[in-house]
Structure formats: C-alpha cells, structure tokens
Amino acid sequence: MSYTIDSNSFSVYNMTVLSSIGALDFPERLGDVDYDWADSNGVEAYVSSSDLHWDGREISLLVYYNGSNMYSDLATFRGLYEGQNSALVTTYGSHTATLKEIKINQVERVNQKAILVLKFWEPSVSVPSVPSATGGSGVKIGAFDLRVDFGLKVAGQKGLYDHKYNARERSYGNQPKQYSNVPDPRRITLLLNGHYSNASNLISNVNNLHAVLRSSGLKVLSYNGITANVYFGDNSKVTVILQAFMVSIRLKLRLGEVLSYEDAGQVIYYPKDDNVIFYPGAGKIIYPGGNN
Numbered sequence: 294m295s296y297t298i299d300s301n302s303f304s305v306y307n308m309t310v311l312s313s314i315g316a317l318d319f320p321e322r323l324g325d326v327d328y329d330w331a332d333s334n335g336v337e338a339y340v341s342s343s344d345l346h347w348d349g350r351e352i353s354l355l356v357y358y359n360g361s362n363m364y365s366d367l368a369t370f371r372g373l374y375e376g377q378n379s380a381l382v383t384t385y386g387s388h389t390a391t392l393k394e395i396k397i398n399q400v401e402r403v404n405q406k407a408i409l410v411l412k413f414w415e416p417s418v419s420v421p422s423v424p425s426a427t428g429g430s431g432v433k434i435g436a437f438d439l440r441v442d443f444g445l446k447v448a449g450q451k452g453l454y455d456h457k458y459n460a461r462e463r464s465y466g467n468q469p470k471q472y473s474n475v476p477d478p479r480r481i482t483l484l485l486n487g488h489y490s491n492a493s494n495l496i497s498n499v500n501n502l503h504a505v506l507r508s509s510g511l512k513v514l515s516y517n518g519i520t521a522n523v524y525f526g527d528n529s530k531v532t533v534i535l536q537a538f539m540v541s542i543r544l545k546l547r548l549g550e551v552l553s554y555e556d557a558g559q560v561i562y563y564p565k566d567d568n569v570i571f572y573p574g575a576g577k578i579i580y581p582g583g584n585n
Contacts, residue, residue: 307360316385320348321528338549342509349416356409420504433515445485485542
C-alpha cells in the first residue's frame with residue numbers, strides 16, 4: 294500500500310516515504326487509571342468501560358525529498374495540512390491525523406535533496422472488535438495465549454518478581470519513615486517478538502492484541518506458573534521490520550485489583566487537610582463543613 298494524504302500521493306510534493314514509525318503503537322490511558330490505597334487493600338484498578346479513555350499516538354514518516362525547491366514545496370505542504378485532520382494512509386492502515394512537525398534532518402546544499410521527518414498526531418485510535426480466544430498452555434493474558442492467538446513469543450520480562458514496599462510516616466513530620474508490608478504498585482514489561490508470513494498477518498495480530506488490552510476488566514496474566522491480575526494503562530511501543538514481517542513489542546502492564554466496598558465503612562482522616570474526610574462505604578468524599 295502506498296502512502297497518501299487526503300488521497301494525494303506524497304510524490305505530488307516531490308517526496309518519497311521511506312518508512313514510518315508509530316502507526317501500530319498502543320497509546321496510554323487518560324484520566325484516573327488506578328488508586329493506591331497504601332494499605333492491605335492494595336491498588337484499585339479503574340477498568341470498567343466507563344473508565345477507559347485513551348490518548349492518541351504519534352506517527353512519524355521518514356521522507357526523501359527529491360525536488361528542486363524544498364522550501365517552497367514544504368510551504369505548500371504546510372499550507373494544505375497544518376492545523377487540520379487529514380486522511381493519512383500508511384502501510385499499516387488508514388488514520389485520521391494532524392500534521393504535528395516537519396523536521397529537516399539532512400540537506401544536500403547543492404541540489405536541496407533532503408531527508409525529512411514528518412510527524413503526525415492521530416488523536417483517536419481505532420481497534421477491531423475483540424477476537425475469540427483459541428487459548429493454549431503458554432504465556433496467557435486472560436484466555437488468550439500470546440503465541441497461539443497472536444503469534445508472539447515472550448523473549449523476557451521485567452518487574453514480575455520485583456517487590457518494593459510502601460514507605461509510610463508513623464507521625465507526620467517529626468519521625469523517620471517506616472516501611473510497611475504493603476507493596477508499591479508494580480509495573481511489568483513483557484518483551485514480545487513475532488515473525489509472520491506476510492504484512493497483513495502481522496498487522497492484524499498486533500491490532501487484535503491491542504483490542505484485547507483495551508477491553509474492560511482485569512486480565513489474568515499467566516507466566517511460568519505465576520498468575521497475576523493485570524491491566525493496560527501505559528504507552529507501549531511497537532517496532533516493525535516490515536520487509537522481514539517481524540515485530541517487537543515492549544508491552545507495559547500494571548498489577549492491581551478491583552476493590553469491592555462490601556467491608557468498607559471506616560472513616561479515614563487526612564491529617565494534612567482537616568476539612569476532608571473520605572468514607573469508603575459511602576463511596577464519596579464528605580466535607581464536614583457541608584457541600585456534600
């Protein structure tokens with residue numbers, strides 16, 4: 294598939310797109326992703342469908358300019374596409390994106406041939422419907438086996454076995470910190486590699502994994518006999534070697550749990566703000582002075 298913008302080939306502006314980066318990246322969550330209760334309740338993950346809001350992603354095109362009047366052609370290009378959404382078509386699909394930056398990396402002074410980087414911002418990223426899981430006995434996220442369902446092998450992980458504990462002050466401001474037995478919120482990074490028979494297979498498998506990660510609810514990560522509740526919230530980079538149909542993903546996951554308030558009801562005082570009390574059983578903030 295050739296690269297186009299608003300149905301125009303980049304050759305119209307004397308440009309040839311050499312490659313692109315970012316068009317398959319997994320954007321991060323926006324808004325409140327979780328809350329660390331800093332006690333035995335651990336981390337409350339906000340994973341219902343109403344909590345899920347997503348950022349956009351940056352798509353960078355590496356471009357060779359082969360015209361004779363680069364600055365004039367760039368001015369024309371900017372005038373057409375800056376500050377508005379355009380229909381950008383890349384090897385990886387169709388995107389509604391806005392021109393974000395033009396960077397001139399290298400210029401041949403004699404003939405003005407140049408290497409450019411055109412950066413676009415895709416504010417709303419679409420994913421397919423969540424596919425059906427085949428499953429297997431390998432590393433799994435929920436019912437999905439990463440190798441069987443997405444063609445991805447786990448080359449390594451970081452953070453799954455780490456334990457770092459919360460530091461808490463016994464008295465506010467006049468005593469040394471003490472460490473509790475409550476772990477800090479943890480992050481896991483999985484390094485995933487895939488090798489496919491063609492580009493279409495690569496793209497569909499990566500997009501299907503993206504759809505699963507964006508779906509609501511906690512997922513159970515099964516890794517070498519360890520199981521943990523995880524959810525997706527951080528930007529994850531997807532690197533593609535398209536000519537070889539290979540992909541590498543640094544998948545970032547968070548460990549957490551969804552809290553139920555069935556046993557809640559304890560009033561918690563915040564010493565640094567005498568006007569605010571949080572009452573978990575009521576699920577709201579109570580202001581003693583009123584305005585509840």
